[in-house]
Amino acid sequence: xSYDSAATRARLLEAAxxxxxxxxxxxxxxxxxxxxxxANKQAIYAYFGSKENLFDAMLAERLSVLSDTVPFDPDDLPxxxxxxxxxxxxxxxxxxxxxxxxxxxxDTGPGWVESHTAKAKExxxxxxxxxxxxxIDILEIVIAVSSAWVSVPSELRTVGSEDPDKRQHAHxxxxxxxxxxxRDALTND
Numbered sequence: 808x809s810y811d812s813a814a815t816r817a818r819l820l821e822a823a824x825x826x827x828x829x830x831x832x833x834x835x836x837x838x839x840x841x842x843x844x845x846a847n848k849q850a851i852y853a854y855f856g857s858k859e860n861l862f863d864a865m866l867a868e869r870l871s872v873l874s875d876t877v878p879f880d881p882d883d884l885p886x887x888x889x890x891x892x893x894x895x896x897x898x899x900x901x902x903x904x905x906x907x908x909x910x911x912x913x914d915t916g917p918g919w920v921e922s923h924t925a926k927a928k929e930x931x932x933x934x935x936x937x938x939x940x941x942x943i944d945i946l947e948i949v950i951a952v953s954s955a956w957v958s959v960p961s962e963l964r965t966v967g968s969e970d971p972d973k974r975q976h977a978h979x980x981x982x983x984x985x986x987x988x989x990r991d992a993l994t995n996d
Contacts, residue, residue, distance in 0.1 A: 816854050818844035823865040828900035831907035832862050859912075866908060867918055869901055879926050881933035884949060888986040891953040892979050902957045934994055945989065952985050 822843035826835045837858055841848045855861040877890045895902050908916060927942035936942050956978050 815846050820865050823861050828903050832911045881929040884990045885983045885987040888949050888953045889983045892982045895954050895957050899957045902954050
């Protein structure tokens with residue numbers, strides 16, 4: 808039987824995704840990741856060098872998938888916010904991972920600065936903003952508004968409605984309206 812290093816690496820990243828999302832960087836165990844990936848611990852160190860590097864590689868891969876799933880459209884910020892809301896609600900583990908990273912590390916993840924800077928440049932041009940710092944602030948607000956629903960306890964998601972899907976749809980509409988109001992306030996000075 809031949810060894811498929813790409814398949815092993817992919818299994819390690821998938822197992823790491825589940826382990827880190829559940830337990831965070833500090834609580835995750837390399838032994839559990841290796842066992843879940845049907846690999847040995849040494850494979851983690853051979854491919855990634857450390858548990859922290861595995862976390863970074865896994866998170867970068869997942870954020871890349873999110874970026875592909877929800878392409879940034881600076882000309883339709885409310886649409887982007889709604890699509891981001893949908894994607895994050897479909898994968899709440901991703902938001903949990905970014906929260907773990909923020910709690911357990913004091914640096915930015917690989918590619919984060921470059922990604923936000925590129926989006927800020929596009930947003931600055933599309934909205935006619937004076938500087939990229941303002942555009943980055945707007946992006947952070949859009950991300951915060953779009954992701955807030957994911958962290959709402961499930962008991963609160965049904966308040967005012969017996970249908971959770973209907974309530975989620977209503978919340979999405981609020982996200983889109985909020986981002987529309989932000990965009991309009993900033994462009995109608």
